Amino acid sequence: APAMSRSVPEEDVEVRLEDQKAINTFGRLNTRLNELEEEIKEKRSLYDQLDDAANEIILADDDEPIRFAFGECYFETDKDQADELLEKQKDKAEAEVKALEDEMGSIKSTLASLKTQLYARFGNNINLEA
Secondary structure (H helix, E strand, O other), X not given: OOOOOOOOOOOXXXXXXXXXXXXXXXXXXXXXXXXXXXXXXXXXXXXXXXXXXXXXXXXXXXXXXXXXXXXXXXXXXOHHHHHHHHHHHHHHHHHHHHHHHHHHHHHHHHHHHHHHHHHHHHHHHOOOOO
């Protein structure tokens, strides 16, 4: 007679409604995690561009007007105001990255607990690796 194992044997395990909900939640959160990674990349790229622009302004002559892009158009401003505007945009981008990273941390924590729950129930019958 085969030895009895405490883990779930590789056989059909009934998928209850609560299991299906957990699997669906896992899938949704995993998709959101990928979206967040992309958004963070974009925000960091924007931050780097703003930082590069701020460095360019430092090199500009003090009396030289700065053309500042605002949406689809430009306006001229002085060096100090352009620097101030860039710093505000950099702060905003940094805050957005922080918020996205916080959301990402929360999702990773939820995914880890769902993974534990689903593997405990389904063993090798489920694959939750990307």
